[in-house]
Amino acid sequence: MSLSTDGLPAGDRFDWWEQLMRAEVMALSMASERPERFRGRVDSVGAPDTTVSSWWLSSATGVRTRTHIRRHDPEDYYLFAVRGGRIGLEQNRGNSWLGVGDLGLYSTSRPLRAEFRGSGRPARVEMVRLPRALLPLPFAQVDRLLAARLPARTGSGALLAQHLTGFLRHAPECGPAELAGLGSVAVDLAVTLLAGRLDIARAVPPESRRQALLARIDAFIERDLHDADLRPIDIAAHHHISLRTLHELFRERPDTVSATIRRRRLERSRADLGDPRLRHKTVGEIALAWGFRHPADFSRAFRAAYGIPPGEFRQAAPSDAPEARRLR
Secondary structure, three states, rough: OOOOOOOOHHHHHHHHHHHHHHOOOOOOOOEEHHHHHHEEEEEEEEEOOEEEEEEEEEOOOEEEEEEHHHHHHEEEEEEHHHHHHHHEEOOOEEEEEEEOEEEEEEEEOOEEEEEOOOOOEEEEEEEEEHHHHOOOOHHHHHHHHOOOOOOOOOOHHHHHHHHHHHHHHHHHHHHHHHHHHHHHHHHHHHHHHHHHHHHHHHHHHHHHHHEEEEEEHHHHHHHHHOOOOOHHHHHHHHOOOOOOHHHHOOOOOOOHHHHHHHHHHHHHHHHHOOOHOOOOHHHHHHHOOOOOOOOOHHHHHHHHHHOOOOHHHHHOOOOOOHHHHHHH
């Protein structure tokens, strides 16, 4: 779903946005110093047990009262990453200002005050919905984290922030089964982050821990794709697991660990070959940059994957290369 105030009469935009918030997140009363200049947009992707969304909006304030909650409470938590502007949050004795790169948590079940402040540009957040009924953690303890600044640059926080951005960017390319899996990973990472912050990691179900570990492994592979010496044994050692455990984690996936590395290297190479900004690089240089030592091996693997030699693919790539940009 993609919705925007663009195209609406200026005088209707702010009221329309308040109704949109009521329908998609929760009811609250909103105010703006310049409602006639308000603009907003939401991109939202639904999965079976969650929703991942990105929200842009001009400076505004939202207040959710006990009256709002009595009328209707969807009983959700939202874990969000700030991508633009600053977000002021007050809830359950928590009070903080969050900036770009920070993570925060709020609940639909408690009174809330939120301030969205852009500095010349709209405020922007990416959020994952966490239904209370599916959260395997004690609510009383989770509520201690409301309106607090959560770690976003290391561990599960960093992985979750990266995952939300990647989820929203690539959702149009995914089928229902893939979206369901990616949504589950987002929830598992959120649960792992909250449990770690509360020091109750034992409360996290084994499947959530498994998905969080796989997300860390995926991020490690992505970061080190350029290293021609990257091997499954190195991945296992870095994550303090046995090689056998690593292969068992990938058993339910369509590709083995080695095949995953190879496929992602080919995808990145293909994107670079189709990028007109990289025309000055030879095919061999691009292959080497993504961990292929021998051009002949790269050419065979590329042709087997895409049915065309890399040189011919580059020649046939359109000048604007939309597919290359999407893959990058």
